[in-house]
Amino acid sequence: MTLVKDNIDIRAQAREAKKAAKQVSVLSTEDKNRALYILAEHLEAGYGSILEANKLDLQKGQEAGYTPAFLDRLTLTKERVFDFAEGLRQVASLEDPTDKVISDWTLENGLQVKKVTVPLGVIGMIYEARPNVTVDATGLALKSGNAIVLKGGSSAIHTNWAIVEAIQYALEHTKIPKEAVQFIASTDREATKQLFTMKEYIDVLIPRGGASLIQTVVKNATVPVLETGVGNCHVYIDSKADVHKALPILVNAKTNRPAVCNAAETVLVHKDWVLEHKDALIETLQEHSITVHGDKQTTSIIPNAIPAGEEDWANEYLSLHIAMKIVDDVHEAIGHIEQYGTKHSEAIITENQDTAAVFMKLVDASAIYHNASTRFTDGGALGFGAEIGISTQKLHARGPMGLPALTTVKFLMTGNGQIR
Template sequence: MVQIKEDISVKQQAVLAKKGAKQLSLLTTEQKNKALLTIADVLEEHTDDILKANEKDLENGKEKGFDDALMDRLALSVERVKDFADGLRQVSKLDDPTGDILTEWTLENGLNVKQVRVPLGVIGMIYEARPNVTVDATGLALKSGNAIVLKGGSSAIHSNKAIVEVMHKALDKTEIPKEAVQFIASTNREATQQLFTMKEHIDVLIPRGGASLIQAVVNNATVPVLETGVGNCHLYIDEHADVEKAISILINAKTDRPAVCNAAETVLVHEKWLEQNSDRLIQAFKDFNIEVFGDERTLATIPGAKEAKEADWAEEYLRLAIAMKVVSNVDEAIEHIEVYGTKHSEAVITEDENVVKKFMALVDAAALYHNASTRFTDGGALGFGAEIGISTQKLHARGPMGLPALTTIKYVMSGNGQVR
């Protein structure tokens, strides 16, 4: 097994990644796809090695008292290793955006102009807990022609090292240089801090994890950041919401996978709808064991509800809990979202087209839904394949970031001696 060097500096790794990116940019789509399929096969062949390393992380997690949700994110199994290997196979089937001509025209003087997609270069990926991100991010980076420098959380250090060692072993059998995939083995915070300022070697940073991690990167990095978002997602159930749709969407958005960023964390309920349908809402919360934190009117309506503190309106619970506020109109709902939303995913449930128009025009978020669950904010669910994260910013990329989001543009001009 190839061993990751732990005595190498972060700068040296970034330099190697830059070199790898240059070589990678010359490869064809066929060569990249073949490499991804090879990595997938070798990962499955070395499942036992990966699981043994994962056991060390799980033991450390138990000693440190990690909660069940974190332990679940850390845990690998034969099935999970197969899943992220299959994820690479799926990425190999996606369209390669690099080299795509977005637009082309010819000037009056005969100069031909093309706007072409090209890789970003070197991606710095900073993430927590989930070992699968090591594979997912690498696959997307390589398919889009980018090298990647991985900095995973200390909680998954043994798993991540084993996974990258296996991927390096696989890359030795391909046209992609293993230098294009770098893993920072140091758990020292200084290693992460160094990534923040390496503009000459790192082209973009992508943080993926909790709010504190994302804000640390955004606030301290001089390297451009593609900000992935914490998901304090809201559902607004309007006065004219169909009760069956409202209950179904609420339950799906909250309970399908409560620990993901596109799950609903706050429900805003119109007072008149609540007067008519409180029994249905109460029963839904009870049936799915959803803990409710609410305002005064919620406490007066929902048995067992707890008083919502100021922090609850901004909380990403990531479990079967939800904040609930009773509102008088759509304007009040929009105002609440403006204050507490994270610009991720917001939904309105109503049959009133005027309410829909106002909500869609005034709510600022990467993804907006009418009569549908927020759980669709996902590259796979939206039909364009895997994604490296959900961007909640406005420049370069917004929403689920698939392969095109990992590219930029280059203008390529061709002439016959034209001068200006």
Template structure:
């Protein structure tokens, strides 16, 4: 297929999505919720079909030598697919973010002004590896009255095609046209880049993946971008940190799912705390197979520590590797995060409320935690149902993006013949 023809197909898909968005904007909340339940049921009924397609992606990934973390994000199971489906049902339970009168007032001349939440229109979603994004993004888009154009990475092509096919068949007998969910199956990078510049058809782009993908979209798109970020997440263990809390939180944040963006990548530890609790720290690190990349002080206290380089402080390992930076006080911890953080998720463990308050006030990130794991930076965990991404920017949306992030506003005025 020629690039020109692929370009034409991509544009036609965006045009079809824009037309379908008009239909979506007229549907009631109950009608949209009914569709989400239909999609959830269909995904569960077709689990075997999706897993067979996923097997092809995993076999291809294995031959190409993908890292374990990448393969984990790519892999599906019956449990994960049922989780996708349950996520759609959770989204159906959430309040409809559209059609809400956010504020209203009447002018002196009697003109009624209402600020109303409405869908964005057409969302372009560009993402890597994770087939769950195909389901999560679709569910959130449809519930918020938006059409969606999906462009997943080539590594998950078979899985995504199967998932979209299942959803298209399920949509056939609903009030939402299948054209509301578009999937670009082309692996041609130039064809994909056309999404970046289709301002007349796409209302917003959301990139979700590694730094190179996000930077490519942010730097080249003329369509407005809701920027998500990589997760170089830090945990600061203060001198007044409870030992049991600190170690439990560290283990959960690092080992629960190392390959996700809210996993811990750097532990910043007060030198006095580490000196006092080095034996407990080393025991827990060894128990969970964590490889430490540490500074000179960490090397003195933690056996088999790999000397840390500048790259380690900035690295999103997505594995059981952990950078360890030792500091003399909270100010040094905050300064380190300021230099190397990605404004995703940062945590502090301390029993001193004033120290915690200082950390929460001065650290610039979309999600901050006191005595809790960074693994909660997730739409489902925070009660949003599924999430479409985690925004690290400050305009429009920040943090886990659920339904409200997929809306904008209209000012609607009602009068009785008023003129100016």
């Protein structure tokens, strides 16, 4: 496999994507769905080549000393590749988000007005070591009538290139031009920065990865950015929390997949609850090998708890470490989340409906849970199909971004000679 790393013409790639986007935007739902099924078949048929490429990236990652969590996100198996393919089929089964009439009305002068959904155009996707994003983002972009320019991290460049080669080959057997999916096969950070300012070709940038990547894009891009956020997610255990709900929810939110953005990183515990249930809490934490970084009250209660510093309250551990603070009431919990949260996902465990209502009303986040795990902040889990990221901003899209988030609106007016 040959990777072009120098003298790559990114502007030409973006220009080709812009041309292809026009063709994709007018395709029927049936044509787009048929293409996604063909893509899925080619991914399954070519899984061997993808796994061989993945071995190169894993070897490089091991030599570089990547963490186990990082390597897990990077590692592909036959089953994972087939899961990618199945994800494309699921996207094909979803409702087409384009050409939907949101509203329509007729003015007094007889002018007919329609507000309809249309594709964004060209999506620039900048992401780190998650080969699944290559497939998910492509499927969502094509189903919503867009083209896409992919810039994955250098740690997965061989894997992503193999996946895109399979996709582009498959597209030659569809009505979607292969130029609708572009991959920037460069490890040069300057290549990424070029995408930031190509407003004439790129309609929106979506960064997906760690805080450093996301902030770099947000601060430097002149292209509009759909900001996805890091997940410093909290679980607040209220004084009226049912211990048989609270502990399983905490364990799931922390340990189900610690390295993902919707995993809990801080648990806030009401002072009365922890005194009543401290033995069960300690046993649960020890049973699941959860390391606690706590305030003074926590370290006096939880054996082997590490004294928490200021950095712990803002830390996205992405591991079996968790910050813990004992609070007086729901308002102290809300204040802590306001100060340290990332507006991703927050949860309250309580049987008091009034307290739950206060928490859900006042906490500013894209997803808020009452008596449920934060792990449900996911497009698939919430019934959206695949997702392109979790938006923590407030304009255009918020929360898990599925197909509707990849559209915008257009006003269509039909008259009979009206003038103003």
